[in-house]
Amino acid sequence: MGLLNPRALRWKIAALTAAACCAVAAVVGFLVHDATRERGLRLGHERTITRLIAAERELGRTGQAPPDIDVRSRDELPGPLARDLADQPDPSTGYATWYDAKDPNWYWMWGAVAAGDGEFLVVREDMSTEVRSLQLLDRAIVKAVLAALLFVVPLAALATEPVNRRLRHGARTARRIADGELDARIGSAGRARDEITEMSAAVDDMATALQRKLENEQRFTADVAHELRTPLMGLVTAAGLLPEDDEATVLVRDRVRALHALIEDLLEISRLDAGAERARLDTVPLGELVTDVVRRTGTETRVTAGEAALVETDPRRVERIVVNLVTNAHRHGAAPVEVTVTGPRIAVRDHGPGFPPALLDQGPQRFRTGASERGRGHGLGLTVAQGQAGVLGARLTFANAPDGGAIATLDLVPERPEGPEGPRRPEGPKRPDGPRRPAAAD
Numbered sequence: 001m002g003l004l005n006p007r008a009l010r011w012k013i014a015a016l017t018a019a020a021c022c023a024v025a026a027v028v029g030f031l032v033h034d035a036t037r038e039r040g041l042r043l044g045h046e047r048t049i050t051r052l053i054a055a056e057r058e059l060g061r062t063g064q065a066p067p068d069i070d071v072r073s074r075d076e077l078p079g080p081l082a083r084d085l086a087d088q089p090d091p092s093t094g095y096a097t098w099y100d101a102k103d104p105n106w107y108w109m110w111g112a113v114a115a116g117d118g119e120f121l122v123v124r125e126d127m128s129t130e131v132r133s134l135q136l137l138d139r140a141i142v143k144a145v146l147a148a149l150l151f152v153v154p155l156a157a158l159a160t161e162p163v164n165r166r167l168r169h170g171a172r173t174a175r176r177i178a179d180g181e182l183d184a185r186i187g188s189a190g191r192a193r194d195e196i197t198e199m200s201a202a203v204d205d206m207a208t209a210l211q212r213k214l215e216n217e218q219r220f221t222a223d224v225a226h227e228l229r230t231p232l233m234g235l236v237t238a239a240g241l242l243p244e245d246d247e248a249t250v251l252v253r254d255r256v257r258a259l260h261a262l263i264e265d266l267l268e269i270s271r272l273d274a275g276a277e278r279a280r281l282d283t284v285p286l287g288e289l290v291t292d293v294v295r296r297t298g299t300e301t302r303v304t305a306g307e308a309a310l311v312e313t314d315p316r317r318v319e320r321i322v323v324n325l326v327t328n329a330h331r332h333g334a335a336p337v338e339v340t341v342t343g344p345r346i347a348v349r350d351h352g353p354g355f356p357p358a359l360l361d362q363g364p365q366r367f368r369t370g371a372s373e374r375g376r377g378h379g380l381g382l383t384v385a386q387g388q389a390g391v392l393g394a395r396l397t398f399a400n401a402p403d404g405g406a407i408a409t410l411d412l413v414p415e416r417p418e419g420p421e422g423p424r425r426p427e428g429p430k431r432p433d434g435p436r437r438p439a440a441a442d
Contacts, residue, residue, distance in 0.1 A: 009167070010160040017156040018149055025145040029138070036137055040130030041109075045097050048111035048125045052095055055121045056113060070122040071115060077122065081110050085120070099127070107131045166196050174203065182211040222270035228263050236260065265380040272387035279314040279391050286311045286318075286412070287341050293319045294339055299330050305341040311412050317388045318412070321396070322346060324385040325408045333406055344412040354400035363398070382408075 055069040065071050074082060080098040088094025093114065100108040107127040112120045169186065176184040185207060186200040239256045242249040271277055287308025294301050322339070325348040329337045333350025340347045364382035382398075385408075389396035395414035399407045 008164070010157045010164055013160045014153045014156040018153050021149060021152055022145065025141070025148070029141040029145075032141065033134065033138060036134055040127065040134060041099060044099070044109035044125050044127050044130060045111075048097055048109050048123050049095050051123045051125070052111050052113045052121060055123065056115075059115060059121070065115070065121060068123075070124075071119050072112075072122050073119060077112060077120060078110060081112050081122075085112055085114075101127075101131075163196065166200075170196070170200055170203065177207050177210075182207065182214065218270060221266055225263050225266035225270060229267075232256075232260060232263055262380070265384055269380065269384060269387065272384070272391070277388075277391045279317060279393075281312050281314055283310055283312050284315045284318075286313075286344065286346070289315055289318060290322055290339060290341050290346060293322045294326055297323055297326050299326060299337065300335065301326055301330075301337045301339055303339045303341070307343060308341040309343045311344045313392055313394075313412050317392055318346075318410075321385045321388050321410055322348070324381040325410070328381050329406065329408075346410040346412070347407060348409075349401065349405055349407045351405040353406075354404065355398050355406045360398055360400070 051069070055066050058064070058066050074085075077085070078098065078100070080100075081096055084096035084098055085094065088096060096112045098110040100106065100110055105128070107130075109125040109127050111123040111125070115121045173184050173186045185204045187204070188197055188200060235256050239249070239253045242252060285308065287305030290308070291303050291305055294303050326337065326339065329348055329350035329352075333352030335351065337348070337350045340349070359382075364386050386396050389410060392412065393414075395411045397409050397411075399409070401407055
């Protein structure tokens with residue numbers, strides 16, 4: 001995952017850390033701002049009251065108010081100040097104050113006290129200094145928060161790198177297991193005993209159980225196929241001794257051939273599963289090879305190979321795949337069946353009901369044909385074809401045509417795009433040769 005990817009876990013954690021820092025700074029800044037503002041108002045109130053007291057003393061001593069003190073009638077007082085005087089328990093002796101704040105540059109603390117004969121001593125204290133100090137404090141808090149974020153966000157992103165590295169390692173291992181490398185394990189790094197360690201241990205346990213289950217299944221398939229070969233040979237021999245031109249003989253021989261093809265498929269799958277197959281490469285004209293293979297199937301299949309190319313591949317395995325695909329198309333699809341060779345690509349299309357959704361989503365599954373409309377069978381032909389494609393390092397894909405019908409495409413030289421973890425591996429491991437046998441499909 002790229003360092004600058006905004007969806008990366010490191011940046012999500014960094015954003016969460018930044019949001020938490022901003023929230024804490026906002027709360028602390030609000031409390032400091034409010035406390036400082038209250039302190040400034042209290043100091044302004046105290047200075048105003050102190051000036052009123054001094055003015056009262058000067059008025060009592062000299063009969064004259066100080067020059068910086070206004071003497072006004074009630075009607076000349078600002079409305080809020082007059083209302084505060086009226087709310088005093090004793091308007092004739094109480095001190096009234098009013099904070100007059102009008103942005104941007106009008107901040108005054110008013111004070112008034114009765115001077116007798118319906119007149120009042122009025123004081124106006126400038127609060128601009130306190131307001132500017134409060135504004136400077138707010139700016140300092142904002143600058144401090146921004147400076148802290150410039151330090152905290154990269155630090156949080158770097159602090160999450162060990163976690164990201166462990167998660168990436170787990171993801172790479174999971175991909176290796178999904179690609180067939182069942183021996184891959186995440187393992188435990190260091191002494192960390194956290195949720196990632198628990199997840200890694202769970203994935204390793206799952207991979208071990210999966211590997212054991214698959215190995216048991218492969219061993220069982222191979223053992224069953226080998227055990228059945230001996231009685232099958234006896235059946236083949238016995239079927240050959242049956243009288244000719246008998247309906248029962250035709251039926252028995254047909255079923256014996258089907259059983260023989262099934263057992264050979266099982267043996268081939270067991271070899272593919274065990275990694276006992278290796279491709280023997282040779283340079284062949286792909287168009288001529290496919291045309292000859294389709295001709296020998298004895299089916300009514302149209303071949304178009306005008307843009308074929310010379311390809312370095314194993315012709316026997318290509319023949320195996322093409323025969324299985326063509327036979328599967330005739331058995332489960334509908335005519336016309338068409339084979340098109342373009343460069344190193346072979347496409348087999350029928351005009352039947354198409355592949356079932358389960359096959360398109362999960363790929364061929366042994367002993368599953370996917371849908372009743374695709375006909376009856378063992379589901380091994382496409383599985384064998386896909387395994388042989390893996391031996392060749394080719395890619396076999398399945399799709400449905402927009403106007404109906406199934407399309408199976410074999411890319412002998414597939415493109416391998418670079419992913420986040422490097423080039424993708426070919427679909428399926430390369431496995432060695434086994435004995436050649438007649439081709440069969442589902």
